Amino acid sequence: MKWNAFATLMMLASTGFAAAQAGWSPSTDVLGAHLNYGRGCTACHSPHSGASGNGSAKAADASSGNAILWGEDVSSLYGKTITTGGGRFVETLPASMSATTPDVSGMLTCLSCHDGNYAQNAMMRNKIYESLPASYGSNNAIPTLIANNGTSTGSYLSDHPVGLSAKVSCGANNWDCSQSNGVISMKGANSNKFVTNYGFFVKLGNYSNNAVVVCTTCHNPHAMNVVTVTSSSTSRLPAGTYATMFFLRGPFNPNDSNPLSNQTAQFCRQCHGDKSNEMNGSTAGTVF
Numbered sequence: 622m623k624w625n626a627f628a629t630l631m632m633l634a635s636t637g638f639a640a641a642q643a644g645w646s647p648s649t650d651v652l653g654a655h656l657n658y659g660r661g662c663t664a665c666h667s668p669h670s671g672a673s674g675n676g677s678a679k680a681a682d683a684s685s686g687n688a689i690l691w692g693e694d695v696s697s698l699y700g701k702t703i704t705t706g707g708g709r710f711v712e713t714l715p716a717s718m719s720a721t722t723p724d725v726s727g728m729l730t731c732l733s734c735h736d737g738n739y740a741q742n743a744m745m746r747n748k749i750y751e752s753l754p755a756s757y758g759s760n761n762a763i764p765t766l767i768a769n770n771g772t773s774t775g776s777y778l779s780d781h782p783v784g785l786s787a788k789v790s791c792g793a794n795n796w797d798c799s800q801s802n803g804v805i806s807m808k809g810a811n812s813n814k815f816v817t818n819y820g821f822f823v824k825l826g827n828y829s830n831n832a833v834v835v836c837t838t839c840h841n842p843h844a845m846n847v848v849t850v851t852s853s854s855t856s857r858l859p860a861g862t863y864a865t866m867f868f869l870r871g872p873f874n875p876n877d878s879n880p881l882s883n884q885t886a887q888f889c890r891q892c893h894g895d896k897s898n899e900m901n902g903s904t905a906g907t908v909f
């Protein structure tokens with residue numbers, strides 16, 4: 622008995638260091654909310670016949686399933702204009718799943734369930750799935766249908782800039798990074814230091830040789846609660862698993878019991894370099 626308890630402790634100590642430190646529970650399925658109440662991978666990727674294979678085709682769509690075997694109906698979103706960032710970023714959604722721009726797999730996909738206006742899906746409960754710490758407000762349930770969020774239906778004005786015009790830049794008012802053919806390299810003195818302190822986990826889209834922001838830039842639909850750092854990651858945090866929430870691609874744990882934790886702010890600083898410690902003469906790294 623005694624030995625078993627000791628062995629368990631040792632195992633936790635060696636394998637669970639980063640996870641335990643960050644508060645992630647290794648017993649939960651990483652797909653989380655995207656288990657889609659039991660339907661699993663096939664809610665999103667239909668092995669045959671696109672949306673028809675899921676019985677969810679509202680209209681005949683010859684390109685359904687052509688990109689990443691997409692199995693939700695997106696026909697009602699084709700060519701629609703959505704305006705984010707208070708009006709400055711205007712995005713015309715692709716006209717088919719065969720288009721080759723990054724907003725096909727990076728935006729049309731998510732909006733097929735999360736729009737709630739043009740695209741409506743019965744599966745959605747329009748309520749956050751994870752339990753939130755007390756640092757969030759409790760006056761309302763946090764909506765997941767972002768264009769049907771209880772205010773003005775159909776509006777994306779209150780959403781973070783996304784789309785082919787939401788370009789990430791280097792230089793003035795940002796990181797000392799450089800961009801070539803739409804690929805950002807965090808190799809300046811401060812941006813390189815940030816990669817050491819946190820990392821550059823975002824997956825930018827590439828449109829006309831510009832780095833652009835789509836939904837999958839910040840979110841990885843396959844892992845809700847964990848980020849794995851290995852020696853090949855663009856991060857020099859110790860290898861291991863780190864807690865995240867909301868399918869975010871970098872460590873982002875608002876449940877951290879340390880009130881001085883800054884990991885959630887670090888997530889935003891990946892692209893907002895002017896608001897980082899490194900660009901403002903502070904030596905603070907990432908605090909978990």
Ligand code: HEC
Pocket residue numbers: 652655656657661662663664665666689726727730731824837842843
């Ligand atoms: C909620 C929707 C959703 C679910 C559920 C989902 N995926 Fe995906 N998957 C996506 C999206 C969106 C992309 C495109 C990602 C991008 O462009 O960055 C993708 C891409 C992929 C790709 C191609 C690119 C890559 O990352 O390798 C594969 C393979 C894949 N998914 C397999 C799976 C498997 C296997 C499962 C179940 C374990 C699964 N997916 C569950 C949405 C989903």
Ligand code: HEC
Pocket residue numbers: 654655657658664665693727730731732733734735742744745746747748749750751765766836837840841842845866867868
């Ligand atoms: C097949 C439908 C489907 C697709 C496609 C889909 N989601 Fe979801 N997503 C869900 C469901 C179901 C939930 C649980 C909440 C609900 O029912 O409203 C959810 C929840 C979420 C949450 C909140 C999870 C939490 O922390 O509670 C985020 C963030 C999210 N999805 C992002 C995305 C992004 C980004 C994409 C595109 C890459 C995407 N989803 C594509 C079905 C989908």
Ligand code: HEC
Pocket residue numbers: 728731732735749763764765766767781782783834835836837838839840867869875
């Ligand atoms: C710049 C990064 C970024 C982009 C781009 C982004 N999100 Fe998010 N998203 C976040 C963050 C951060 C959160 C968690 C916010 C929090 O802690 O409350 C979030 C939360 C969510 C949630 C949970 C509900 C909520 O409001 O907290 C959903 C659903 C979601 N995102 C879907 C999307 C979809 C769909 C897109 C593309 C149209 C998208 N996101 C683009 C960063 C992003």
Ligand code: HEC
Pocket residue numbers: 705706707708709781782787788789790823834838839888889890891892893
């Ligand atoms: C993937 C890169 C990226 C990440 C990560 C990111 N942003 Fe942004 N953000 C942008 C870009 C690009 C713009 C548009 C910049 C411009 O041209 O003005 C923007 C604009 C904004 C704006 C101004 C919006 C407006 O209407 O003018 C705010 C505020 C903002 N971001 C907050 C955040 C917060 C908070 C986070 C973390 C939850 C975050 N951002 C994470 C890329 C990013």
